[in-house]
Amino acid sequence: MLACLDHLREIDLLSTFIRMLLAMICGGMIGIERSCRRRPAGFRTHILICLGAAMTTLTSQYLYTKLSYYTDIARLGAQVVVGIGFIGAGTIMVTRQRRVKGLTTAAGLWSTAIIGLCCGAGFYEGAVCAAVMVMLVEGVFSKFEFRLMNNARQFSVLVGYKDMDAFNNVIRYIRDLDLEINDLEITRRSGEKGENGFASFSLRIHRKIQPDEIVRDLSRVAGILTVEEM
Amino acid sequence: MTQLALMIDCLRELNMASVFLRMTLAVICGGMIGLEREQRRQPAGFRTYILICLGSATAMMLGEYDALMLVSGWGESAAQPNTDVCRFGAQVINGIGFLGAGTIIVTGRQEVKGLTTSAGLWASACMGLAIGAGFYECMLIGFMMIVMTNNVLRRLESFVLTHSKIQNIYLEFDDMADLGAIVAEIKAMGASIYEVDIDRFRSNCADKPSAVISLRLPHRQIRTHLLTALAQTPSVRTVEEL
Numbered sequence: 383m384l385a386c387l388d389h390l391r392e393i394d395l396l397s398t399f400i401r402m403l404l405a406m407i408c409g410g411m412i413g414i415e416r417s418c419r420r421r422p423a424g425f426r427t428h429i430l431i432c433l434g435a436a437m438t439t440l441t442s443q444y445l446y447t448k449l450s451y452y453t454d455i456a457r458l459g460a461q462v463v464v465g466i467g468f469i470g471a472g473t474i475m476v477t478r479q480r481r482v483k484g485l486t487t488a489a490g491l492w493s494t495a496i497i498g499l500c501c502g503a504g505f506y507e508g509a510v511c512a513a514v515m516v517m518l519v520e521g522v523f524s525k526f527e528f529r530l531m532n533n534a535r536q537f538s539v540l541v542g543y544k545d546m547d548a549f550n551n552v553i554r555y556i557r558d559l560d561l562e563i564n565d566l567e568i569t570r571r572s573g574e575k576g577e578n579g580f581a582s583f584s585l586r587i588h589r590k591i592q593p594d595e596i597v598r599d600l601s602r603v604a605g606i607l608t609v610e611e612m
Numbered sequence: 613m614t615q616l617a618l619m620i621d622c623l624r625e626l627n628m629a630s631v632f633l634r635m636t637l638a639v640i641c642g643g644m645i646g647l648e649r650e651q652r653r654q655p656a657g658f659r660t661y662i663l664i665c666l667g668s669a670t671a672m673m674l675g676e677y678d679a680l681m682l683v684s685g686w687g688e689s690a691a692q693p694n695t696d697v698c699r700f701g702a703q704v705i706n707g708i709g710f711l712g713a714g715t716i717i718v719t720g721r722q723e724v725k726g727l728t729t730s731a732g733l734w735a736s737a738c739m740g741l742a743i744g745a746g747f748y749e750c751m752l753i754g755f756m757m758i759v760m761t762n763n764v765l766r767r768l769e770s771f772v773l774t775h776s777k778i779q780n781i782y783l784e785f786d787d788m789a790d791l792g793a794i795v796a797e798i799k800a801m802g803a804s805i806y807e808v809d810i811d812r813f814r815s816n817c818a819d820k821p822s823a824v825i826s827l828r829l830p831h832r833q834i835r836t837h838l839l840t841a842l843a844q845t846p847s848v849r850t851v852e853e854l
């Protein structure tokens with residue numbers, strides 16, 4: 383631990399202010415990146431959570447060291463770990479395609495609360511390190527993850543087809559390429575042009591084939607009206 | 613000067629004057645944060661904040677009272693005369709987490725709302741604990757920072773939001789067949805689509821399919837341009853920026 387920060391590890395007005403300011407900065411930095419990405423938990427949410435968490439560890443340290451009460455110095459902070467779990471759970475939702483969304487935001491919010499605990503306890507080194515790491519994970523790794531998803535993993539395509547024969551052709555084409563269908567949703571529509579159907583495929587593709595090729599080949603299958611990559 | 617210091621030290625202990633002062637401070641601080649939220653017509657307003665702040669301050673003082681009584685009166689007959697002064701207060705943090713989670717809703721358009729409200733409630737509960745503990749410095753700083761977050765930083769947040777390249781668009785359109793054309797139109801503007809969430813079976817307006825599209829704009833200037841272009845597409849009934 384850095385010795386130069388030792389005089390800030392005691393509770394007084396200055397260290398209280400610095401800890402809470404640090405909590406605000408850490409929470410704000412993590413939050414503003416979330417805001418930029420239009421995630422439900424943004425700038426202010428992160429700041430408030432981080433600030434609140436810092437106040438809990440500050441309070442228990444105050445009770446323990448200044449007022450010499452008999453207490454477990456970690457008890458207040460420990461409940462933050464649970465309490466923010468509940469709030470984070472509220473950001474998680476199941477979309478209509480039965481995918482779970484908002485987990486990363488919830489996890490980030492929870493990590494921010496832990497950073498707040500560190501700030502309040504005067505564990506400045508831990509707080510700053512963790513904040514930098516969280517920002518790195520949420521900011522940089524998300525691009526990496528997106529690229530990973532984009533290139534090698536998941537590929538969604540919306541196919542409009544004329545009749546069941548055409549649909550079977552699509553299925554056969556996908557099977558021939560040895561692609562795995564993760565999710566398939568079909569809607570039928572009867573219009574003036576007869577029976578048309580739409581299917582949204584979610585495919586797991588391998589590296590040997592490019593998504594563009596799939597789109598091009600699919601549009602050449604007999605009876606296919608539209609192919610759109612999503 | 614020494615008298616003032618003595619008085620403040622006296623107020624750090626639990627006695628009639630400090631109980632009254634802390635509760636008053638809890639009402640004032642909670643009320644001022646709540647009033648601002650009330651004016652913005654947020655679900656948790658004036659009284660909600662007061663009650664939460666007051667409740668958590670009282671819970672903390674209850675713990676202190678127990679600790680005090682164990683030292684002075686009850687301790688003689690008890691087998692082990694100590695309790696954790698934080699035990700009541702600690703559960704407040706947990707409990708308000710629950711309460712806050714109740715203010716969060718997911719709308720039919722896949723938006724999460726009420727998250728800042730629940731975070732604000734939770735932060736004021738933590739401030740209430742500091743008040744109950746007689747940690748007046750923390751209360752003062754915390755109160756100012758929460759108010760600042762709700763006022764000044766709100767503007768900063770909305771500035772960031774309007775300058776963000778990521779955009780979520782809610783669309784209602786006539787027919788599933790048109791989605792392909794809509795997606796093609798968005799792509800023609802150079803925007804890349806992260807995610808499309810389609811709904812055809814909405815119970816309240818089942819006749820129109822809808823979709824929530826998350827996309828990334830190539831540059832910020834085409835934000836409104838894209839929206840108007842989508843609105844002019846004949847099959848699109850509703851365009852809304854989320």
